Amino acid sequence: MKTLEVSTSSSNYPVYIGDGIRRNIVDLITSTRCSYTKLLxxxxxxxxxIYGSEMVRFLEQKWSVQKVVVPNGEQSKSFSQFEHIHTKAIQFQLDRSSCIMALGGGVIGDLAGFVAATYMRGIDFIQVPTTLLAHDSAVGGKTGINHPLGKNLIGAFHQPRAVIYDTSMLDTLSDTELRSGFAEVIKHALISSNDFLSELMSIRSLTELSKEQLAHMLYQGIQVKASIVQEDEKEQGVRAFLNLGHTLGHAIEAEYGYGAITHGDAIAIGLQFALYVSEKHLGLSLNRSDLKEWMKGLGFPVQIRQDISTNIFVDRMVGDKKAIGGRVQFVLLKQVGDVTLQSFTKEELHDWLEKWKREDGCL
Ligand SMILES: NC(=O)c1ccc[n+]([C@@H]2O[C@H](COP(=O)([O-])OP(=O)(O)OC[C@H]3O[C@@H](n4cnc5c(N)ncnc54)[C@H](O)[C@@H]3O)[C@@H](O)[C@H]2O)c1
Incomplete structure (x- = not known):
């Protein structure tokens, strides 16, 4: 098992990564030195x-445990599920010394984390991520739900007490979801180092990754995320670098329709655009076509749909919560590992998107 310590201005917590470690979950939770009255x-x-009853069995050895199950998928990051879980927490009489466990991918981490952030003005929560993407979402304390008018608009910063990442749980993940999470690993490599990126680019098939490769890759990705969050917990500065590929990515997700494209596939397209602008605007010297072909070979979409107009995507990007005064804060690379924020007007963004679509970004 590998352990990584995350230290932010509001709290410190361990991230445990290892094959089969959920079987020791009671010891791992206990070693965070928290005593809990109840666990939800x-x-x-x-x-x-797949994992629900087993997890209840493990935890019941030590605590009084209840479970609340929401439908799988992005639509559960909603006000109604948020209220439903609060209702269950009240009925189960969770108190300030109780703990919520998020057992699932990014959707569950965000939703359960936001309930923990708000129930009785904040109680502990533990992340047990079960998707590859959740190596990103489980660390850093961003929790929240979607508003019908936009993704992740309602939320709070609330750091978990611990992250317990059993890599063997990824065995049951579909190939599509595995790829979706891998997009965030690529992003972590792009914003951190050429070595990490070259290591990733030696991978030719995600389904043939060994357990050791997977654990190593996750460890590196989490390290990148943790070091940024440590420096800037509340996204006043460098944390925004984690949004590389996300400005267009979020617009694509919203426009194609949640469920019609995974988060990671949308980010994969967003990354191509961000790298194009980085090259043309800032002289990024990365071999973009190699990266694009490699990602395509792994099954990622790398081009945007022709049938949705540039204006529609631009309007979405300007409406993003990261836009300030109508200017879009766009994350670009000067070089791999050297990240910068550029602010673009709506018109500038429109021009860039049109150029990229003409040159190589359109299906
Ligand atoms: N808080 C953050 O910092 C942050 C960062 C990135 C993404 N996110 C959020 O994460 C969400 C996406 O997360 P995700 O991709 O993990 O989606 P998800 O939680 O919806 O999981 C994807 C699918 O995989 C299934 N699944 C999960 N684990 C499984 C397993 N081990 N075996 C079989 N099936 C399994 C789920 O039931 C679901 O159908 C988005 O809402 C995004 O906004 C948050």
């Missing part, structure tokens, strides 16, 4: 079917 597991229907 929040999970989704698909994860519950």
């Amino acid at each position: 597991i929040v999970t989704d229907s698909a994860v519950d079917a």
